[in-house]
Amino acid sequence: MEDLGKRHEWSEAWQIAAVYVGTVIGAGFATGREIMEFFTRYGTAGTVGIIISGCLFIWGGARLMVMARRIGAASYDELNRYLFGNMLSPFVTLVMTVMIAGVTAVMIAGAGAVFEEQLGWTRQAGVALTLGLALLVMLLDRKGLFGVNVFVVPMMMILSVAVWIKMMMAGDLCRPDIAASDYSLKAMLSPFSYAAFNLAMAQAVLVPVAREAASERAVKRGAMLGGGILTGLLLLNHIVLLSFPQKDGYDIPMAEVVRAFFAMLYWLYVVVIYGEIFTSVIGGLFGLARQARIWVPISGKGIGVLLVLVFTAVSPFHYGELLSFIYPLFGYISLALLWLLWRRKMPR
Numbered sequence: 104m105e106d107l108g109k110r111h112e113w114s115e116a117w118q119i120a121a122v123y124v125g126t127v128i129g130a131g132f133a134t135g136r137e138i139m140e141f142f143t144r145y146g147t148a149g150t151v152g153i154i155i156s157g158c159l160f161i162w163g164g165a166r167l168m169v170m171a172r173r174i175g176a177a178s179y180d181e182l183n184r185y186l187f188g189n190m191l192s193p194f195v196t197l198v199m200t201v202m203i204a205g206v207t208a209v210m211i212a213g214a215g216a217v218f219e220e221q222l223g224w225t226r227q228a229g230v231a232l233t234l235g236l237a238l239l240v241m242l243l244d245r246k247g248l249f250g251v252n253v254f255v256v257p258m259m260m261i262l263s264v265a266v267w268i269k270m271m272m273a274g275d276l277c278r279p280d281i282a283a284s285d286y287s288l289k290a291m292l293s294p295f296s297y298a299a300f301n302l303a304m305a306q307a308v309l310v311p312v313a314r315e316a317a318s319e320r321a322v323k324r325g326a327m328l329g330g331g332i333l334t335g336l337l338l339l340n341h342i343v344l345l346s347f348p349q350k351d352g353y354d355i356p357m358a359e360v361v362r363a364f365f366a367m368l369y370w371l372y373v374v375v376i377y378g379e380i381f382t383s384v385i386g387g388l389f390g391l392a393r394q395a396r397i398w399v400p401i402s403g404k405g406i407g408v409l410l411v412l413v414f415t416a417v418s419p420f421h422y423g424e425l426l427s428f429i430y431p432l433f434g435y436i437s438l439a440l441l442w443l444l445w446r447r448k449m450p451r
Contacts, residue, residue: 112321119325121256122312123164124332125382126305128259134213134376135344135357138337140430141297143344145290152294153341157334159298159441165326166444167306168313172322173450177314178394179306185450186443195439200394202433203307207387209429213355213380221358221373237384241392255378260336262361262372267339269365270346295441296434302444303437307390 132138142149167182176182179199184192211230218229316322340357347360361372 112318113324115317115321116324116328119168119312119316119322120328120332122308122386123305123325123329124256124336125379126308126386127160127301127329127333128256128336128379128383132336132340132379134216134355134380135340135360136213136355136427137430138340139344139356140427141293141434142337142341145287145293146345148286148290149293149341149345150338152290152297153334153337155294156298157330157337159295160301160333161327161330163298163302163441163444164305164309164330165323166449167302168309168322168326169319170444170447170449171306171310172313172316172319175314176310178397179310179390180394180397182306182310186440186447196394198436199303199307200391202436203304203387203390205429206304206433207384207391210380210383210387214377214384216355217358217373217377217380220355233381233384236381237388240385241388255375255382256332258375259379260332262368262375263336263339263343265368266361266365266372267343270343270360273364292435296431296438299437299439299441300430300434303433303440305386306440307394308386311390311393 142152145152170185171182174181174185176185180192180196183195183199186192187195211233212226214233215226215229218224218232219226222229313322316325343360344356347356347363355376358369358373358376362369365372
């Protein structure tokens with residue numbers, strides 16, 4: 104009986120880790136644009152930044168989820184009330200809601216970019232298909248969220264390792280002429296703003312998931328597993344991008360890396376990239392729907408339909424431009440969350 108309980112705990116920990124990883128490695132991470140923006144542009148200094156970010160993901164993810172669980176938070180608004188106090192929390196929650204909506208818009212635009220750049224479809228058709236599928240998954244609520252992530256995350260891990268090994272065997276990884284360093288102030292702040300930004304965005308999903316988990320130990324294990332996987336994937340993809348000279352000309356550089364070095368897996372990788380984008384679209388919509396239920400007396404299904412209609416407006420926007428502007432800006436705003444996660448006492 105005890106062994107059965109342990110197996111169930113580890114199974115739930117893996118599900119939590121998969122949701123954590125799937126929420127973070129969305130449009131920006133899976134396509135490579137986000138990794139370039141925060142790390143690869145700084146060369147080998149970006150590698151150090153990834154190690155720092157990875158430690159923050161493990162520590163911050165566990166602290167955020169355990170804190171939310173202990174205060175019984177059902178949404179990120181309730182966690183913000185504990186972190187920022189009653190006076191500031193309504194403003195912080197509003198800002199975070201705008202940020203989550205903005206990032207979800209970037210992810211939806213990223214789905215359109217996959218169809219446009221890799222498949223030759225129109226961007227609007229890709230956005231419409233993504234939103235239609237997202238609505239179907241949202242109707243399944245938490246089961247749909249877990250189901251998609253548990254399938255897509257292992258595929259992303261396997262393909263990232265396969266591409267890294269292929270480039271290593273070809274002798275193209277990290278040649279000295281392409282590994283310049285940039286130790287500017289922006290490069291130093293980048294790992295902190297990246298981790299803060301992703302924790303702020305992920306809390307929309309992680310807070311309700313932590314509350315509904317069977318035990319606190321499963322939550323801690325899930326955070327450690329998720330943070331470790333994120334660190335490994337960041338390092339692999341950063342080293343691959345660092346070794347690809349033509350990366351700056353594409354919205355989805357990782358797909359072009361695979362096309363150049365691993366053509367036989369190209370279409371599978373495009374599907375996985377789309378799957379990762381899709382998991383983050385669902386995560387964003389899921390978190391926004393949970394928060395909206397507190398503000399507006401509408402059923403969950405009604406809110407899902409309303410959100411999908413609102414996000415159809417992002418189809419004209421260009422993915423790369425949206426990401427380059429929104430992500431770094433939101434990263435600096437989110438540093439306050441990281442600071443308060445460290446400063447606030449863990450409730451008993």
